[in-house]
Amino acid sequence: MALLDISDLHLSMRSFEGETPILKGIDLTVERGQIWGLVGETGSGKSLTGLTISRLLPSTTAHYTGGQVLFDGKDVLRASDRDMRALRGGRIGMIFQDPTTNLNPSFRIGTQMVDAALHAARDKPEILGLTGRESRRARRRTAWQASVALLESFGLHDAEDRMPRFPHEFSGGMRQRVLIAMAMIGQPDLLIADEPTTALDVSVQSQILRLIHRLVEERNIGVMFITHNLGVVAQLCSHVAVMYRGRIVERGPVSKVLKAPEHIYTRALMGAIPTARARMDTLRGIDGPLRDRIEAEIAATAKEVTA
Amino acid sequence: MSTPLLRIEGLGHVYGARRGLFGTSPAFRALTGIDISIARGESFGLVGESGSGKTTLTRNILGLERPSEGHVLFDGHPVIDLGRGGERRLRRRMQIVFQDPQASLDPRMTIHDTIAEALVVHGPDLGIARKRYTRRVLDLLEQVGLGREHLYRHPHEFSGGQRQRINIARALAVEPELLILDEPTSALDVSVQADILNLLQRLQKELGLTYFFISHDLGVIRYTCDRVAVIERGRIVEQGPVAEIFDNPSQDYTRKLMDAIPDPDPDVSPLRRLG
Numbered sequence: 001m002a003l004l005d006i007s008d009l010h011l012s013m014r015s016f017e018g019e020t021p022i023l024k025g026i027d028l029t030v031e032r033g034q035i036w037g038l039v040g041e042t043g044s045g046k047s048l049t050g051l052t053i054s055r056l057l058p059s060t061t062a063h064y065t066g067g068q069v070l071f072d073g074k075d076v077l078r079a080s081d082r083d084m085r086a087l088r089g090g091r092i093g094m095i096f097q098d099p100t101t102n103l104n105p106s107f108r109i110g111t112q113m114v115d116a117a118l119h120a121a122r123d124k125p126e127i128l129g130l131t132g133r134e135s136r137r138a139r140r141r142t143a144w145q146a147s148v149a150l151l152e153s154f155g156l157h158d159a160e161d162r163m164p165r166f167p168h169e170f171s172g173g174m175r176q177r178v179l180i181a182m183a184m185i186g187q188p189d190l191l192i193a194d195e196p197t198t199a200l201d202v203s204v205q206s207q208i209l210r211l212i213h214r215l216v217e218e219r220n221i222g223v224m225f226i227t228h229n230l231g232v233v234a235q236l237c238s239h240v241a242v243m244y245r246g247r248i249v250e251r252g253p254v255s256k257v258l259k260a261p262e263h264i265y266t267r268a269l270m271g272a273i274p275t276a277r278a279r280m281d282t283l284r285g286i287d288g289p290l291r292d293r294i295e296a297e298i299a300a301t302a303k304e305v306t307a
Numbered sequence: 308m309s310t311p312l313l314r315i316e317g318l319g320h321v322y323g324a325r326r327g328l329f330g331t332s333p334a335f336r337a338l339t340g341i342d343i344s345i346a347r348g349e350s351f352g353l354v355g356e357s358g359s360g361k362t363t364l365t366r367n368i369l370g371l372e373r374p375s376e377g378h379v380l381f382d383g384h385p386v387i388d389l390g391r392g393g394e395r396r397l398r399r400r401m402q403i404v405f406q407d408p409q410a411s412l413d414p415r416m417t418i419h420d421t422i423a424e425a426l427v428v429h430g431p432d433l434g435i436a437r438k439r440y441t442r443r444v445l446d447l448l449e450q451v452g453l454g455r456e457h458l459y460r461h462p463h464e465f466s467g468g469q470r471q472r473i474n475i476a477r478a479l480a481v482e483p484e485l486l487i488l489d490e491p492t493s494a495l496d497v498s499v500q501a502d503i504l505n506l507l508q509r510l511q512k513e514l515g516l517t518y519f520f521i522s523h524d525l526g527v528i529r530y531t532c533d534r535v536a537v538i539e540r541g542r543i544v545e546q547g548p549v550a551e552i553f554d555n556p557s558q559d560y561t562r563k564l565m566d567a568i569p570d571p572d573p574d575v576s577p578l579r580r581l582g
Contacts, residue, residue: 007407041496042467172357186477201356202567228496230570272501273528273571280548285502286390 001073002223003190004030004053011048011057022048024246026067035216035223037233037254040243046226049243051190053224054088055079060073063299065195071190086123089116093183097195099175103167104268109178110144113151113185117143120186127182127187130168141298150181154211173204180211191215209236230273242266249298265294310383312517313345313368314487317377320363320541337363338541341377347484350518350534352549354564360519361540365480365487368519370397381485399429402478408470408491412462418473419444419458425480433482447476450513451506468499472506479510487519492527504531523554525568529553537561 011023023045030036031251038046051057053069055076068075071092076084089095096102104112117128117165118139127130128142144163151159154177167175176196183191192213197205213236216223225237233240241251242265261267271284284293319340324334338360345351366372370386379386381397387567389397392514412421422444423428426435435443441458448457451472458518462470471491478486488507492500504527511518522528528535536546537560545558556562 015328129408152560202525202569203563206567206569226466229569230497230571234571234573249571256401258573270571272497274504274524274530275499275571283501283504285500286498287502 001027002070003032003072004028004224005070006053007067007070009052009069010065011045011052012065014061014063018184021065022246023052024247026246028241028248028251030222030224030250032189032220032222033216034239035212035225036160036236037237037240038224038226038243039228039230039233039240041228042244042268044243045246046243046244047194049225050094050194050224052077052094053190053192055084055092056088077218088105089188090097090120090123090186090191091188092190092267093175093186093188094192095179095183095194095196097198099172099179100167102179103175105167108164108166109170113147113182114140114143115165116182117185118145124186127185147181147185148240150185151178154181155207156181160220172200174206176200176204176208177211180208183216187219189221191221192226195228196225197232198227198229205232213235223252229277230258230269242269244294244298247298249301264297267295309347311344312347312349312382312545313343313519314380315341315343315364315368315377315385316380317342318364318367318374318379319376320360320372321375333494336541338367338431341538341541341543343536343543343546345485345517345519347517348511348515349534350520350532352522352528353538354522354528354535355538356523357565358540359538361538363541364538365403365489365519365521368400368487369403370394395428395483396432398434399481399488400483401485402481402483403489403576404474404478404489404491407494408467408474409462411474412470414462417459417461418448418453421462421473422447422477422480425477429481444476445481447480448473450479450510451476452502463466466499467495468503471495471503475503475506477508479514483516485519487515487521489521490523491520493524500527506530525565526551537564 006026006028009023009026010021012019012021026049029117038049040046048057053071053076069077073086076087085161121130121143122129128140130139135253148159156162156174156177160271162214170178195209200208209232212223215221227233237254239252240254240257241248242263244265248259250266257266261270268286268290272286318338320338322335322337325332338544353361363372367374367385368369373387381401386397419441421486423440426440426443430437430440445455445458448454465473492503495503508531510516520528520532532549533551534547535549536543537558539560545552545556545561552561553565556565
């Protein structure tokens with residue numbers, strides 16, 4: 001059984017103007033040990049796909065009109081709120097783009113780490129080596145020690161001294177390491193990373209990518225890596241799915257899709273990247289006529305499928 | 308040899324020790340011995356990580372900061388202590404486009420008013436009559452690939468790429484000679500970024516502009532610039548023609564930066580080799 005199996009997922013968002021379809025039939029399977037890159041432009045629905053897996057979209061506006069999201073065989077769209085709370089931070093870890101807004105500025109890093117660890121340990125006490133009968137104080141002490149050890153292993157030196165510090169005393173790269181540690185302390189089976197390196201310098205980015213790569217090797221987790229940077233996908237991911245306006249237009253192993261892209265949209269995206277080799281006037285953006293051709297090709301494929 | 312448009316000599320900047328609400332902050336040296344000379348019509352790139360001093364350097368060029376050492380000469384004249392009229396005339400000749408196209412537009416002003424505001428300030432210096440402003444705004448919009456139908460819209464009705472086009476149009480409104488581009492495409496999708504980069508190249512050719520292009524994306528710098536300087540902790544570690552620096556970096560730091568760029572070709576990814 002696949003770790004994550006999304007089939008024919010449809011999502012609409014409600015607003016004053018009525019319902020707007022956002023995801024139009026997403027199919028995606030993530031196995032353990034795979035790193036799936038989910039790429040696409042702004043508004044293609046890649047982040048909403050990520051948020052759907054841990055059901056973080058507000059139920060007042062987000063309306064699932066079809067399909068299912070099976071995590072370890074269980075449909076998260078139909079799970080109870082209590083089950084979802086256990087999944088988030090327990091079996092599904094998440095990291096986001098902006099490491100600053102995802103840490104509370106008024107609490108110490110250590111406090112926030114320990115809270116995350118104890119939340120995960122409520123359903124899985126074994127991750128901290130607890131039996132569930134210790135005193136509150138003993139639990140916090142154990143969680144503290146586990147946090148320090150994890151931060152050190154993620155390349156945050158002097159973690160013991162840094163734990164009592166506040167987020168503003170950390171650099172962007174350090175904050176992102178803390179957030180990855182918070183996501184990983186529950187020993188999740190699936191990590192959803194939504195543009196975790198977009199706000200970072202390239203040199204810090206490559207350190208973070210190495211860290212994620214190592215986690216997959218060591219713990220055999222599955223990763224869904226959401227990004228708009230095809231370079232990052234080429235470096236890190238084993239598989240890639242290219243999204244365009246709520247659909248996956250092309251998918252497959254990175255070595256195949258990025259070496260020989262079949263879909264016109266994938267080719268257009270690749271052609272827009274300024275690489276170290278690109279020369280003057282060789283880049284091509286995605287302009288109106290090209291978009292029309294992309295839409296036409298997608299419409300043609302959709303017809304084939306229904307026929 | 309003609310005077311370079313921008314000349315920076317031995318520029319150093321120290322942010323002074325300050326006593327604030329939460330105690331005293333120690334003096335911080337942000338720039339040391341910066342020498343840069345940019346010729347008219349050239350496209351000069353500046354690359355560096357966060358905290359390397361890119362912003363401080365830009366502020367010094369614009370005359371927003373007083374250098375602690377050395378000086379900045381624009382067309383042979385210093386950029387500070389000009390008096391109000393002199394300052395206004397200088398501002399007209401150098402303009403800046405910022406990273407976040409949303410934050411740099413007033414959400415309550417129409418595009419016409421946003422761009423015309425620059426003309427209200429500098430129109431007299433340019434010799435443009437008030438009744439010609441709308442015509443001029445329209446010409447500018449066309450120049451950046453927008454049209455008459457966009458004239459009276461507000462910023463929220465535009466996409467990120469279109470907003471950046473508006474910012475470029477506003478900067479060009481006053482017919483500047485030097486355009487400082489501070490990460491103009493890092494908030495945009497690659498597909499949109501490609502269009503903006505091509506637009507900038509076209510405008511440079513048409514208008515004979517000089518660019519000072521700041522980016523942490525070396526691919527973008529290579530695509531757009533003639534020469535590049537690499538800045539690390541307030542010092543220029545290397546500068547020269549783009550092709551030379553990129554194909555043959557002499558400094559470890561530059562090489563490290565280059566290696567860190569994720570290449571979209573899966574065969575040349577360092578991580579995969581490691582993994």
